[in-house]
Amino acid sequence: MHNKPISELANDLVAKTVSSVELTQYFLSRIEQHENLNAFITVDPEFSLAQAREADRRIQQGDKSALIGVPIAHKDIFCTKGLLTTCGSRILSNFVSPYDATVIDRLNQNGAVILGKTNMDEFAMGSSNETSYFGPVKNPWDNATVPGGSSGGSAAAVAARIAPAATGTDTGGSIRQPAAFCGVTGFKPSYGQVSRYGMVAFASSLDQGGPITRSAEDAALLLNVVAGFDARDSTSVQRQTTDFVAGLGEDVQGLRIGLPTQFFGHGLDSEVERTVREALQEYEKLGATLIDIDLPNSDLCVPCYYVLAPSEASSNLARYDGVRYGYRAPDYSNLIDMYMKTRAEGFGEEVKRRIMIGTYALSAGYYDAYYVKAQQLRRLIAQDFEQAFAQCDVIMGPTTPTTAFAIGSKTDDPIAMYLNDIYTISVNLAGLPGISIPVGLDSTGKPIGLQIIGQYFGDTHVLNAAHRFQMTTDWHQLEPPGD
Amino acid sequence: MALDHQTVKNIARLARLHIDESNVERYAVELSRILDFVEQMNRVDTQDVIPLAHPQEGRLRLRDDLVTETNQRDSLQKAAPEKEAGLYLVPKVIE
Amino acid sequence: MNWEPVIGLEIHVQLLTHSKIFSGASTAFGADANTQACAVDVALPGVLPVMNEQAARMAVKFGLAVDAKINRRSVFARKNYFYPDLPKGYQISQYELPIVGEGNLIIDTDDGQKRIGITRAHLEEDAGKSLHEDYHGMTGIDLNRAGTPLIEIVSEPDMRSAKEAVTYLKKMHTLVRYLDICDGNMQEGSFRCDANVSVRPVGQQELGTRTELKNINSFRFVERAIEYEIERQIDILEDGGSVVQETRLYDPDKGETRPMRTKEEAHDYRYFPDPDLPPLELDDDFVEATRQTLPELPNAKQTRFMSQYGLSREDSSQLTAAKELAEYFEAAAGATKGDVKTVSNWIIGDLSGYLNKEHREIAESPVGARQLALLIDRIHDNTISGKIAKEVFDAMWHGEGDADDIINDKGLKQITDTSAIETVIDEVLTRSALQIEQYKSGQNKVFGYFVGQVMKATKGKANPQQVNQILQRKLDA
CATH class of the missing domain: 1.10.10.410 (Arc Repressor Mutant, subunit A)
Known part of the structure; x- marks a missing residue:
């Protein structure tokens, strides 16, 4: 049962060969069996089973909504009414949201079941899930390595088949990088495609929610429910509703695939490179052509990102002040002392580091040299993509320079950690859609991800390209060992 | 850019983050390293490039002036650390 | 040495929208604490702002009324600082690109008319309120006001006396009520003013060091606070000292200003464009449609009253100080067979006196414009004298009936035989x-x-x- 795609689970539910309560119970017990992964922050069986019972009732009445009764795990960054929403932080460790994020609301309407809230890097700041207040998540393929981050819990849960599908968010690679490390499919939609309302903000101009699933087809199915215009988000794009599933029907004959020379250079692990190139050969077999392209400023995307994202974050995280909700320090001498201690005790080291960098970058006298400079560079990076897309339809390359690294190996070196996202960050800066799909294993048996990048709002082309590969290969079917 | 101790303390104060005296040096080193790293941006001449604030560059959507929210105080204040008579309480504010 | 005061005002005008600038919560005044603070207003994790069209329209209306440049593209920016009544830790405001650019307002001074430059007016959200009553030694926070739309109108430092500053402030107060964009209630904080004050030797071009006066919430206090501050600065300079640039609070009980304690720290607001809000772009249709809603403005009305009714500048100014008063005058003047000047005298004199004594607005006058016209008719046709008319008016005010009834009942008819x-x-x-x-x-x-x-x-x-x-x-x- 745990290997079935969600489209099949949905069919089984509607055909009543299995009930939502049974399915939910099944995955809840798998979560329990895999507790050592630490993939979840909150599991509330009573809550989930109540939703499952309601779904079963609707099914009995003939409701055939796309995801009715399907249990789905959510990154703990999405506000869920009546459930803890911690964002992986001590400062929200007691925060029960009084409202649902739009993504959650749409899934609830559709009849999906909330299976639990997955572990994540604190406020989505991290690439290894090690910054979580609730402890690191283990990679199901190798428990000594990280699952990636920041959506590490979601990726690990889907990889370990303890959740049929999950949501994640991606600010600089936080869906794609853990998907690559965990051998699952992770899709970051175009900026504005999925509502950010109720998604705890990290860097507002970069954040985008998306699915982490076992296949592109599952991702499309999930997106059909959660994507689309939302009046509560001023950056939500008003376009005709896209049927992502229907978009999976095109073949890739004649598809022009751009390969950025910068994605295959210094720093790329040779096994990762070899495996990615093998995947590209598969595309050639399917009739696509490979073209070398140039993204001249892409190597500066990490410095650019580490100005913009912390700047926005320093402001977005100012609301955590111990006044209206969340953690408040127990001992303080006055108001400012209350603020300073609450925030010092409530935030972890990486979050504090980024708040400090962002505060500095926005401060008087430094704003132009850092923030404005980074925004200018952001435009150049976006323009690089525009020029590249004059020559090609999609861009492909490795999702990450290496496979999953050992827990603890990069925690003392922030910059080494940041460089993990070197191939994913530019996509966020330009607001483009990008997916990571599993295309093989390295010699130690750890998954390798291929990244596919599309044009702005070319989300269906990206999903379709991923789907075509998954139709003729079965890397995405591979399960972690020992289960 | 190497940050001195006073600058680190000023930033921490501005960001309302208490840092122990013993950690100031560590922050100074870490933050300076990150700033050196991001200063690689200066390799590219960006003169005359218009800053890009947002990937879409769309225009602001405006909503009608309608009251759509009802009183949610009880639900919203459940999470409040300290409250009384419908107010959020904080240590005394001196003007 | 002779000193010249230099004054600029920043006026915060709460816009008369039904809902808040970025949320659907009500802006009504006086509700129970925090009952009008929704998830967006209390800045829960994950919430986002959505802009109220009416707030933009009102700001444009104001801009057009002061002959200002309307910026077709303006940008919301975050002003970052920590304060318990500021739930997000930043205020959404406008910084580099405000919605209203340079404009001006003409005021009447003792030396004739004077043009006061308006630097800009920008849209922003109001903060909540800190209640300093003692809650076990703590302060209570009410966020009902948080998110109420404001325009902040920044003047050039064009005023040269406390009196001029108050004249400008009153004119602005009149204008925003004419435009129906603000109720002008200073007690409730709908119309607030900060003053930037400095002094310099007469003839000197360079500006002196200025202080910012906050918390001045009546016309009287504005005048007193500025006067006090001018004297304070002159005293310091004449004693050879120098003025410290700082924010000062006006204490109406003591009639003096003092430095504000919480603003001691150097501010660094770290403004940057709000990534949650794309730029506000206004097209010609929007601006033109708004222009169509402009009423006759106070200065135009005043000029018309002078030419149409032959009234003095002073009388016209008083009659046009509030739109309702001007409407009352025109209704009475149109209805009476008597002299327009008599109508003006009655409104500025007796009627205003009665209103002031009972703290009533013109709309609440028990004597309507047509009733006043009838009374003046009786003076005009010699039924009663002006002196008896006062007695009749008093009876009308107290609800004893129309002029004719009262004249008959009391036998007040003039003897003309x-x-x-x-x-x-x-x-x-x-x-x-x-x-x-x-x-x-x-x-x-x-x-x-x-x-x-x-x-x-x-x-x-x-x-x-x-x-x-x-x-x-x-x-x-």
């Missing part, structure tokens, strides 16, 4: 031999005595012109 008046005059003259002698010997002021006696005898009802004429004729005979 010449023979009747002559009879009374003869009686008075008969018992006033002494006074007649005085008058004849050249003491002209004794004439008043005779008039008084006649009026007393007729209970004020004799037509004064006739009394004068007949008396004159008889005495000079």
Whole structure:
């Protein structure tokens, strides 16, 4: 049962060969069996089973909504009414949201079941899930390595088949990088495609929610429910509703695939490179052509990102002040002392580091040299993509320079950690859609991800390209060992 | 850019983050390293490039002036650390 | 040394929208604490702002009224600082690109008209309120006001006295109420003012060091606070000291200003464009449609009153100080057969006096414009004298009926029968031999005595012109 795609689970539910309560119970017990992964922050069986019972009732009445009764795990960054929403932080460790994020609301309407809230890097700041207040998540393929981050819990849960599908968010690679490390499919939609309302903000101009699933087809199915215009988000794009599933029907004959020379250079692990190139050969077999392209400023995307994202974050995280909700320090001498201690005790080291960098970058006298400079560079990076897309339809390359690294190996070196996202960050800066799909294993048996990048709002082309590969290969079917 | 101790303390104060005296040096080193790293941006001449604030560059959507929210105080204040008579309480504010 | 004060004002105007600038919560004043603070207003994790169109429209309306440049593209920016009544830890405001650019407002001063430059006006959200009553040594926070739309109107440092500053402030107060974008209630904080004050030696170009005065919430306090501050700065400079640039609070009880304690720290607001809100872009249709909603503005109305009704600048200014007052005047002037100047005098004089005494607005006057017109008709057709009219007005104010009813009921009709008046005059003259002698010997002021006696005898009802004429004729005979 745990290997079935969600489209099949949905069919089984509607055909009543299995009930939502049974399915939910099944995955809840798998979560329990895999507790050592630490993939979840909150599991509330009573809550989930109540939703499952309601779904079963609707099914009995003939409701055939796309995801009715399907249990789905959510990154703990999405506000869920009546459930803890911690964002992986001590400062929200007691925060029960009084409202649902739009993504959650749409899934609830559709009849999906909330299976639990997955572990994540604190406020989505991290690439290894090690910054979580609730402890690191283990990679199901190798428990000594990280699952990636920041959506590490979601990726690990889907990889370990303890959740049929999950949501994640991606600010600089936080869906794609853990998907690559965990051998699952992770899709970051175009900026504005999925509502950010109720998604705890990290860097507002970069954040985008998306699915982490076992296949592109599952991702499309999930997106059909959660994507689309939302009046509560001023950056939500008003376009005709896209049927992502229907978009999976095109073949890739004649598809022009751009390969950025910068994605295959210094720093790329040779096994990762070899495996990615093998995947590209598969595309050639399917009739696509490979073209070398140039993204001249892409190597500066990490410095650019580490100005913009912390700047926005320093402001977005100012609301955590111990006044209206969340953690408040127990001992303080006055108001400012209350603020300073609450925030010092409530935030972890990486979050504090980024708040400090962002505060500095926005401060008087430094704003132009850092923030404005980074925004200018952001435009150049976006323009690089525009020029590249004059020559090609999609861009492909490795999702990450290496496979999953050992827990603890990069925690003392922030910059080494940041460089993990070197191939994913530019996509966020330009607001483009990008997916990571599993295309093989390295010699130690750890998954390798291929990244596919599309044009702005070319989300269906990206999903379709991923789907075509998954139709003729079965890397995405591979399960972690020992289960 | 190497940050001195006073600058680190000023930033921490501005960001309302208490840092122990013993950690100031560590922050100074870490933050300076990150700033050196991001200063690689200066390799590219960006003169005359218009800053890009947002990937879409769309225009602001405006909503009608309608009251759509009802009183949610009880639900919203459940999470409040300290409250009384419908107010959020904080240590005394001196003007 | 002679010193010249230099004053600029920043006026915060709460816009009269139903809902908040970025949320659907109500802006109504006076609700129970935090009952009008929704998830967006209390800045829960994950919430996002959505802009209220009406707030943009009101800001544009204001801009057009002060002849300002309307920026077709303006940008919301975050002003970052920590304060318990600022739930997000930043205020959404406009910084580099405000919605309203340079404009101006003409004010009347003792030296004639003066143009006060407006630097800009930007849209922003109001903060909540800190309640300093003692909650076990703590402060209470009410976020009902958080997110109420404001425009902040920044003037050039064009004012040279506290009086000028108040004149400008009053003119602005009149304008925003004409435009129906603000209720102008200063007690409730709908219309607030900060003043930037400095002094310099007369003739010097360079500006002196300025202080910012906060917490001045009435016209009277604005004048007093600025006057106090000017004197304070002059004293410091004349003693050889220097003015410290700082924010000061006005204490109305002590009538003085003092430095604000919480603003000691150097501010660094770290403004940057709000990534949750794309730029506000306004097209021609929006601006033109808004222009169509502009009423006749106070200055235009004042000029028209002068030419159309032949009123003085001062009277026109007073009558146009509030739109409702001007409307009252025009309704009364249109309805009466009497003199327009009499209408103006009655409104500026008696009616305003009664209103002020009872703290009423013109809309709450128990005497309507048509009723006042009727009263003036009776003066005009000599049914009553101006003096009796005051008595009638008082009765009207207290709800005793229309002018005609009161005149009839109280028998106040003027005596215009010449023979009747002559009879009374003869009686008075008969018992006033002494006074007649005085008058004849050249003491002209004794004439008043005779008039008084006649009026007393007729209970004020004799037509004064006739009394004068007949008396004159008889005495000079």
